[in-house]
Structures are given as C-alpha cells and as structure tokens.
Amino acid sequence: MPRPINHQLRQARADDILAAARQQLAEHGTEGLSLRAIARRLDLAPNSLYNYFPSLDDLIxxxxxxxxxxxxxxxxxxxxxxxxxxxxxxxxxxxxxxxxxxxxxxxxxxxxxxxxxxxxxxxxxxxxxxxxxxxxxxxxxxxxxxxxxxxxxxxxxxxxxxxxxxxxxxxxxxxxxxxxxxxxxxxxxxxxxxxxxxxxxxxxxxxxxxxxxxxxxxxxxxxxxxxxxxxxxx
Structure with a gap:
C-alpha cells in the first residue's frame, strides 16, 4: 500500500514527473514516452511513479x-x-x-x-x-x-x-x-x-x-x- 505523501511535496513531485514527460516527448516523440524512461530521468524507482499516476494513460x-x-x-x-x-x-x-x-x-x-x-x-x-x-x-x-x-x-x-x-x-x-x-x-x-x-x-x-x-x-x-x-x- 502506498505511503501517505505530504500534499505540497506530492504536487511538486507530480510537476517534476510531468516536466520530465514533456522533455521525453520533445526528445523522442510520443512513441518514446514511458514511465520507466521518466523514472530513469528523475533517478526514481519506476514503481514510485504509480503513487502519482496509476498508469501511462493517466500521465498522458x-x-x-x-x-x-x-x-x-x-x-x-x-x-x-x-x-x-x-x-x-x-x-x-x-x-x-x-x-x-x-x-x-x-x-x-x-x-x-x-x-x-x-x-x-x-x-x-x-x-x-x-x-x-x-x-x-x-x-x-x-x-x-x-x-x-x-x-x-x-x-x-x-x-x-x-x-x-x-x-x-x-x-x-x-x-x-x-x-x-x-x-x-x-x-x-x-x-x-x-x-x-x-x-x-x-x-x-x-x-x-x-x-x-x-x-x-x-x-x-x-x-x-x-x-x-x-x-x-x-
């Protein structure tokens, strides 16, 4: 079960994820967008992204x-x-x-x-x-x-x-x-x-x-x- 996250910290991290996703889109196009690649860009464990976006569709x-x-x-x-x-x-x-x-x-x-x-x-x-x-x-x-x-x-x-x-x-x-x-x-x-x-x-x-x-x-x-x-x- 995901741990509770402070609202402000959660929003800041979600914004970081969105910014990384935009950068991924700019560099590799829509076909290069993946949660794993975004997690790698942010130096996060891929599973941690699911605390913010349950799926790639939710992120998009x-x-x-x-x-x-x-x-x-x-x-x-x-x-x-x-x-x-x-x-x-x-x-x-x-x-x-x-x-x-x-x-x-x-x-x-x-x-x-x-x-x-x-x-x-x-x-x-x-x-x-x-x-x-x-x-x-x-x-x-x-x-x-x-x-x-x-x-x-x-x-x-x-x-x-x-x-x-x-x-x-x-x-x-x-x-x-x-x-x-x-x-x-x-x-x-x-x-x-x-x-x-x-x-x-x-x-x-x-x-x-x-x-x-x-x-x-x-x-x-x-x-x-x-x-x-x-x-x-x-």
Whole structure:
C-alpha cells in the first residue's frame, strides 16, 4: 500500500514527473514516452511513479489537461487584454497572435494536444473535450459579439452550413449564444483550421525557406483572413 505523501511535496513531485514527460516527448516523440524512461530521468524507482499516476494513460491525460489549460489561459488572457481598447478586427488579430505565440513557444505541448495520436492511448472525451472547447470559445464569443454589434458581415459562401455538420456546430455554442447563426461557428472552425495549418507548418520547419520571416507571414495571413470572413475594423 502506498505511503501517505505530504500534499505540497506530492504536487511538486507530480510537476517534476510531468516536466520530465514533456522533455521525453520533445526528445523522442510520443512513441518514446514511458514511465520507466521518466523514472530513469528523475533517478526514481519506476514503481514510485504509480503513487502519482496509476498508469501511462493517466500521465498522458494529465499532460493533456495541463497543456489544454495553459493554452486556453493564453488565448483567454489575450481576449481580455484587448477588450475595449481595439477594434473588433484588432481584437481578433490579437487572439490569433496569442494562438501562434503559445503554439511555437510550447511546441511539444501543442503537438501533444493537436498533433499525431499516441499509439494505444484514447483520450477521455469527457475530460479533454470541454478543455479543447475552452480555448475555442474566446474567439467564437468575440465573433458572436461582433455580429451582434453589426461588425461581422458573414459572407454568403459561409452561410450555407451543410446539414451533416449543423448538429455538431450546435454543441460549440453556449446557451446564451442561441440567437447567433450557426454560420459563425462554421466560420470559426474554418479560421481555426487555417491557424492550425500555419502553426504546424512553422513548428515543423516547412516555412523556413518558403516565407523567411514566419511571424510577418502569419500576421499578414491573419489580416487577409479577417477581411475574408467579413469582420470589420470598427
């Protein structure tokens, strides 16, 4: 039976284990992640890790929860910092910039939550699903608020949401957003797909020789995207 551990010491050790796991992911990818390798990195007995994470799946879930949480906090903080001081377009650009900044600064975490699946691991949807939506909701709410203020003119090509997609878009909307058209959620998913694609290409070195200054490329692409989706400057 595991011995009781002081709460603060336990949390500190759990944080050490998570940090070692991130380093393992950065160096060896998802296939190189193992409790034994992490224990060796921390100079611990492998069995001692089970006091903190009963299985490798539990450790991976903890990594996902932590990464999703920090990602959502970065996006939410960017949303809050821009409120009331900028135009709708500038505020949305700030969110998009925060998205890239976190993703390129925390590449291992970003790859963990949005990259290749980990062999044999199945994320608990009831845990990771809401966390994934949290990072998405700030930008979606801004677009809905802009639409309510008459600052978002949804292009016609985005308004015809495929009937096969519509039921899933309802799940993205909050109860107090029921007045907004589903086209905004569809539009937001298109935006996210573009941002994700650019970030993944940058993180894996595919932009280096193609665009030179990736930050400038991304910022201009976001500006073009804002125009494309009908978000006005004021």
């Amino acid at each position: 879930t903890a990594l996902l929860v932590d990464a999703f949480g920090r990602f959502a906090e970065a996006v939410t903080a960017a949303t809050a910092s821009s409120a009331g001081n900028s135009s709708w377009a500038q505020r949305f650009a700030t969110i998009c910039a925060a998205y890239r900044s976190w993703a390129v600064t925390n590449r291992t975490d970003y790859d963990l939550i949005f990259g290749s699946a980990i062999p044999g691991y199945h994320a608990p949807e009831d845990v990771t699903g809401p966390l994934g939506l949290r990072s998405f909701q700030s930008a979606l709410r801004l677009l809905i608020d802009a639409w309510r203020a008459g600052a978002l003119a949804i292009p016609a090509r985005y308004q015809a949401v495929p009937p096969e997609v519509a039921p899933h878009l309802h799940l993205l909307m909050q109860p107090d957003e029921a007045d907004a058209p589903l086209a905004i959620a569809f539009l937001m998913l298109v935006v996210w797909s573009r941002l994700h694609g650019m970030v993944m290409l940058e993180n894996h070195g595919h932009y280096d020789s193609a665009v030179g200054e990736t930050a400038a490329f991304y910022a201009h692409a976001v500006s073009c995207l804002i125009d494309e989706i009908g978000l006005r400057g004021t």
